[in-house]
Amino acid sequence: MALLDVRDLVVEFPTRHGTLTALSGISFSVDKGERVGIVGESGAGKSVAAFAILNLLSRPGRIAGGSITFEGQDLTQLSTQRMRAVRGNRISMIFQDPMMTLNPVLTIGTQMIETLKAHRDISEAEARRIAITRLGEVKIPSPEKRLDSYPHELSGGMRQRVVIAIALLTEPALIIADEPTTALDVTIQAEIMSLMLALCKSHGVGLILITHDLAVVSQVTQRVVVLYAGRVVESGETGRVVHNPVHPYTRGLLAALPGEAPPGARLTQIRGTMPSLNAIPEGCPFHPRCDYVQDRCRQAEPALDSLDGHLVRCVRAHELMAGQAA
Template sequence: MNLLSVSNLNVNFKMKKQELAALIDVSFTLNRGERIAIVGESGAGKSILGFSIVNLISKPGYIKSGSIKLENKELTKMNLRQLQEIRGKRIAMIFQDPMMTLNPVLTIGDQLVETIRSHTKITYKDARNIAIEKLHNVQIASPETRFDQYPHELSGGMRQRVIIASVLLLNPDIIIADEPTTALDVTIQAEILQLLLAICRDNGVALVLISHDLGVVSKVAERTLVMYAGHIVEEGPTLEIINDPQHPYTQGLLNALPQMTLPGQRLNQIQGSMPSLTERPTGCAFHPRCPYATEKCQQEQPSFIHSGVSSVACFLVEDMVNDFANQDEEDR
């Protein structure tokens, strides 16, 4: 049984005059201990998908249809009290800005202890010992000292370590990390990613890493979902997607990485921009930016087709797969 199963998920934003689709028929699974990534530009729907998993979509957004199951439990049908039992305890979230999570007027220790005691019936002393142990586990020096400090007294990287420690307090099955290293410099980014990877491996925790950077994803995730305008357009093993990207959008994301250009050259970029919810084009949403788009792409939405070990929603790939199959038949 999959640990997490998302099936045909549709998330809309209900405006005064219209409903806008933010996620469209999104489906994927996550196994226990597996690490997956969700990548795409800003506006692709990555964070909305992450928030949807624990039903944290704020109005006017709402889950219109579809299923989100944690093992055999349907999360979309749960009331607030039931969801509070899941949030933090079974599924925990790490946000890109730790100051949005940490309370500036409470010490680090008070916040960690409060988290533990809100879900368990243990003494303050025991909760304090657990908190200090978790701070030690995320490689925070002098955890007893940090326990009594306020968030503003810590560096950005240290605060992110505190957040990781906080999500480990209740031993969750899944961690959803939404751009957890965006606000950090490159050196600290690498340290945080290695820490997150080690923690998930050592504790058998499944990870959903949300990122716009395929370079970051390649270091952590076993499997990658590429999102564009609310759709998943490619899914497969991370190394396969990086070494042999199938969808033109995935190819564009990889070509835009800084390491894909020589020093002194202009960075590559995908022409155009992500469509807004009010300007979603017909057919394949990527067609206005795609160098291979045809009239069919403008009119119809492509279905997923298997290409090697990946699944891709693209008519170009579909034609190539069909041509290869036909050629194979003729050779026989």
């Protein structure tokens, strides 16, 4: 049984102008200790999926359909009290900006100790010991001294290390990392991702990595789910999706990576922008931006088909996989 199994998840936002569908029946799973990437541009629905799993959707957002099964229980059916026992305990989340996570007026030690005591019946001395151990695991020098530091006294990279340490405090089964390195310098980004990968492996923790960067996904995850306009358009084993992408959107994301352009040449880009929720095109939502569009793409939304375990939502999937599309 999968650690997390999301099936046909629908998330809606009722507005005065009608109901907007942010996620339209997405499905994916995470096994124990597995690392799964969720990829897409801004507005694809990546963060909405994470907030839905943790029941943190901002009102009037709501889960309108589907199920989210974690460790055998459907999270959509849990009471507020029972959900609190899961959130921050069995499932932890790492946000992209550590200053949005850390309280600026409390020391690092106070925040870590309070987190532990909120989920466990332990003494302050034991909580302090665990906090020091976790800070050491994320390579923070002099962890005993850092417990008495305030967030503003640490660099961006160190703050994110603290956030990772807090996420590991309760020994969760799953960590959701939402663009965890976006606010950091490029060199620090690589260090943080390498650290997260090593910690997930050593602790046997499942990971959902939310990002727009397929290069990062290829280095960290084992499977990848590509979202577009709230729909899964491609998913499968990471190496296969990265090296043999089928959906035109996935191909566009990979072609846009800086390393794909010759020195001095303009970077490749996908024309147009992600459609807003109140203006999703008829048929395939990607067709206005697609280089392989045909009339049938504008008429009906394609189903998610399996090509030897590789899932693709495109009417020309077989042609594209065989290299026969033009």
